[in-house]
Amino acid sequence: MTRDLRWNLGALGADYGLFVVGLSFASQTTILPAFAAHLGAPNVVVGAIPAVMTVGWLLPSLPAAGHTETLVRKLPFVLRYTVWERVPFVGLALAAFFLAGRAPALTLGVLLLTLLVVTGVGGVLMPAWMDIIGRAIPVTLRGRFFALANLGASLGGFAGGLVTERVLAAVPPPEGYGVCFLLAAACMGGSLVALALVREPPAAAAAEPVALRAYLARVPALLRRDPNLRAFLGARACAVVGQAAGAFYTVHALRAWEPPASEVGVFTALLLGGQVVGNATLGWVADRAGHRRVLVTGALASVLANAVALGAPSLAAFGAVFVLAGLQLAAHSVSSLAILLEFAPTPEARPTYVGLGTTVIAPVAFLAPLAAGLLADAAGFAAVFAAAGLAGVTALVLLVRRVRDPRSVA
Numbered sequence: 001m002t003r004d005l006r007w008n009l010g011a012l013g014a015d016y017g018l019f020v021v022g023l024s025f026a027s028q029t030t031i032l033p034a035f036a037a038h039l040g041a042p043n044v045v046v047g048a049i050p051a052v053m054t055v056g057w058l059l060p061s062l063p064a065a066g067h068t069e070t071l072v073r074k075l076p077f078v079l080r081y082t083v084w085e086r087v088p089f090v091g092l093a094l095a096a097f098f099l100a101g102r103a104p105a106l107t108l109g110v111l112l113l114t115l116l117v118v119t120g121v122g123g124v125l126m127p128a129w130m131d132i133i134g135r136a137i138p139v140t141l142r143g144r145f146f147a148l149a150n151l152g153a154s155l156g157g158f159a160g161g162l163v164t165e166r167v168l169a170a171v172p173p174p175e176g177y178g179v180c181f182l183l184a185a186a187c188m189g190g191s192l193v194a195l196a197l198v199r200e201p202p203a204a205a206a207a208e209p210v211a212l213r214a215y216l217a218r219v220p221a222l223l224r225r226d227p228n229l230r231a232f233l234g235a236r237a238c239a240v241v242g243q244a245a246g247a248f249y250t251v252h253a254l255r256a257w258e259p260p261a262s263e264v265g266v267f268t269a270l271l272l273g274g275q276v277v278g279n280a281t282l283g284w285v286a287d288r289a290g291h292r293r294v295l296v297t298g299a300l301a302s303v304l305a306n307a308v309a310l311g312a313p314s315l316a317a318f319g320a321v322f323v324l325a326g327l328q329l330a331a332h333s334v335s336s337l338a339i340l341l342e343f344a345p346t347p348e349a350r351p352t353y354v355g356l357g358t359t360v361i362a363p364v365a366f367l368a369p370l371a372a373g374l375l376a377d378a379a380g381f382a383a384v385f386a387a388a389g390l391a392g393v394t395a396l397v398l399l400v401r402r403v404r405d406p407r408s409v410a
Contacts, residue, residue, distance in 0.1 A: 008136040014194035017153040022187030024157030039104040047373025054365035056119025058358040065127040065355030066215035069207040074128035075200040084121040086188035096178030127351035135201040147283020154275035165265025235398035242392030244368040257315040274326020290405035291335035298331025299396040306389035342406040
């Protein structure tokens with residue numbers, strides 16, 4: 001292992017891990033839905049939280065990929081704009097401290113705007129960041145890189161969940177949530193420092209600039225040439241629908257059993273515990289057996305989470321839902337982006353494949369949580385869990401029957 005590879009594994013791992021720990025203090029599965037519920041948000045607004053975040057992460061990537069391919073060095077581009085993935089959490093904390101008590105509806109608007117800015121900038125930078133990963137880390141190490149970075153983040157986030165429980169027990173809402181958002185911003189500041197230390201490997205020659213319209217016009221032909229990629233994107237779309245129930249696990253548990261607000265910290269700790277278990281095993285699986293098997297595991301965990309949510313007789317039993325959701329998140333973190341690097345036929349095409357593999361899922365990812373919120377209002381949470389479980393089964397069948405691991409195809 002070369003000196004630069006060891007250095008970049010540490011720097012990129014710290015960047016990714018600290019960013020994920022920061023997100024644990026503003027978890028879209030636990031903290032943010034609980035904050036929105038405290039503000040009196042209806043179910044459709046709770047569903048809008050993952051919808052806004054997901055569309056922000058996914059939608060801008062393909063339009064940004066064309067510009068990314070024209071850059072010889074991607075790191076300066078990422079560093080220039082990534083501050084806007086981090087600073088908005090300070091503004092959200094200030095809103096929780098000074099605005100939420102007097103204007104909860106306005107605070108909900110600030111919440112959604114903050115999430116859109118944070119994730120939208122992240123979506124623009126995603127192809128460039130993944131291209132740096134692709135050049136800095138060999139294919140046979142990427143699974144373990146994401147797994148170990150997520151494992152460290154999950155352990156940190158597990159401790160963060162316990163800190164969150166203490167904070168919310170000691171500081172009443174909404175101020176307690178403001179403290180959580182400040183902790184998120186602090187972790188993300190450390191992530192930025194680590195990212196700045198990365199030694200970016202040399203890239204291939206930059207692509208010639210192409211007008212956005214002409215660049216996007218290439219996409220249909222690319223999809224026609226690659227039926228395996230089409231099958232994978234179909235499976236991912238179904239998996240996204242299967243995950244749409246995630247924002248309602250916490251809200252359902254709070255309404256069904258009425259535990260104290262500090263129980264949200266326990267939910268977060270269970271979620272991150274599931275991620276620890278997943279990351280401890282799935283990175284090795286990805287590097288040895290391919291990312292497809294990891295994604296099959298994640299789809300199965302999603303199906304089981306919704307099944308348990310439907311039948312759990314007690315709050316203690318319902319805790320298994322968060323563990324399974326954490327396992328699904330670990331599978332997603334280890335393999336959903338890394339597999340796109342392997343679908344790309346050449347290193348120069350990686351930004352396009354990363355952008356394509358994220359952007360085309362964006363409409364489904366945006367609409368599914370909103371539809372789940374409307375379904376929850378019309379028919380209750382059980383209907384949401386049942387519909388999500390059925391979508392997860394469909395994703396599982398497609399991954400097993402139709403998708404071939406691109407590493408074996410190559």
